[in-house]
Amino acid sequence: MDINLVFRIAGLGIIIAILNMVLIKSGREEVAMMTTLVGVVIICIMVVSLISKLFDSVKTMLMF
Amino acid sequence: MLLKLIGGIFIITACGLFGIAASNKYRGRPRELRNLRSSLQMLETEIIYGATPLPNAFNNIADKSCKVWYDFFKLASINLNSGIYYSVKEAWDSAIEEKLKNTNLNKPDIELLGQFGNILGNSDCEDQLKHFKLFYKQLEQQEDAAVEDKKKNEKLYRSLGFLLGLAVFIILV
Amino acid sequence: MNAGYINDLLKYVPSNLRGMLEKLPDNIKTHVEEIRLRIGRPFMIGGCGKEYFLGRNGLESVSSQMYIVTEEDIKSAVQLISNFSLYSVEDEIRNGYITVNGGHRIGLSGRVVIDNNKVRTIKDISFLNYRIAKQIIGAANKIAGYIIRSPDTVYNTLIISPPQCGKTTLLRDLIRQLSNGLKEYNFQGKKIGLIDERNEIAACSFGRPRNDVGIRTDVMDSCPKAEGIIMMIRSMSPEIIATDEIGRREDAEAILDAINAGVKVITTIHGNDLEDFLRKNSLEKLSKDLFERIIILSRKKGVGTIDKIYDKEANLIFSIDDKINNLQNKQISS
Known part of the structure; x- marks a missing residue:
């Protein structure tokens, strides 16, 4: 388990939150929405390998 | 680790600078439009009260204008005097083409100015005055829009660039 | 006398017409007194009581080859004469002519706009007459x-x-x-x-x-x-x-x-x-x-x-x- 990943996700989260705020303030709600979505997707991609690992370990646990 | 950090700083500054460049475009436009308006007011005085012929009038106001408009009116004056162009419109358009493409003005601004060149010098004082008044109105609208845009976008682009740089750094690290 | 007088005026003539005038033989150039542009009519010059028509290659006597003056020619000529600034010659237009450098006078004619029983301006200028002024030292x-x-x-x-x-x-x-x-x-x-x-x-x-x-x-x-x-x-x-x-x-x-x-x-x-x-x-x-x-x-x-x-x-x-x-x-x- 890599603690770095947690920090990265946290950092991205903060940045996307700020971006979101700035964009909404300048009246671009759609763009703000898109950035949030993109952020979520990027984070999903980052954690997808971990989730698959989790599934694998659950699988092996149930299989034995 | 150190290498990563240096690369990261590069990425962040690059993105930040991009953002600042984009925001400058919004900051400069209202100023340039305002300067244009004051230059044109001088031109109006030259035309209505001085009845100065356009080549001289352009030259005179160029000397009193700021950088961008100095270049523009100087060139317009030179164009008119050169004898290559057969109407104000042509000389005006070529000056626009040459001097205003790389400024903060956007396309509608330039189109508006181009249309103005169409009527310049083409009629008597009274008519010119009317066209000037109309043009000020239009210019004012553009200016208001530019100020609005500035308010909306200047800060946005600056922080956007910076934040995107940061995001890229975090994703890549 | 020399051909200088007509050369003074050439810069007030639209380019395509200028070319034709430049092709004139010198003996005619020196005697030109008038250059006339009338919309939709042949391009004409006058001097010494004679008239000449011009075509693409200078003098022209065949009527189908004569150059017909277009609206653009006149417009461009008016711009050149007024130094691109019609407003600056308003008063002169009211009198029906514009004096250019060298004392040459260019007569204008077209649709007149009346204001309070006075001529306000000439709109739609469609006839031009360049009159070459000759300063003759010793005439008196x-x-x-x-x-x-x-x-x-x-x-x-x-x-x-x-x-x-x-x-x-x-x-x-x-x-x-x-x-x-x-x-x-x-x-x-x-x-x-x-x-x-x-x-x-x-x-x-x-x-x-x-x-x-x-x-x-x-x-x-x-x-x-x-x-x-x-x-x-x-x-x-x-x-x-x-x-x-x-x-x-x-x-x-x-x-x-x-x-x-x-x-x-x-x-x-x-x-x-x-x-x-x-x-x-x-x-x-x-x-x-x-x-x-x-x-x-x-x-x-x-x-x-x-x-x-x-x-x-x-x-x-x-x-x-x-x-x-x-x-x-x-x-x-x-």
């Missing part, structure tokens, strides 16, 4: 002797001439000679106030005379004659007032004022003969004996022929038809 040699009364003073003089007979040229040279002084008549130069309403005589641009009007001449250009004469007398203490083409009642009054103020007057008027002048109602105040010399011009022997000179009592003292008579008369009158 022949008449200077008739106008000088004594080494100290001149006669009040009126020049009567039909259009295009060299009236302005003669007046200009007369002014130059009187202003510089004439050695052969032992005549000291006089201070001359020139009121140049049409800006043809001195051809000022930006207040500086382009033609030589002498060293003691003050020029008030583009000024209405009546006001100009009064202003001149008050401010510049002229000894001679010179002006061109009087015609209105106010002009006559101003001239009368000037003569009463002890200033000598030299002026011109359109007409064929002495009778034409006497018939003009607006000038009735200037009864003929105010003018001590009346010079009639004609084209009998080319432009600028001095036809007759009358004195104060309308006696003929010079006539081109009768050289001997004129000599005798001259002896009597002197």
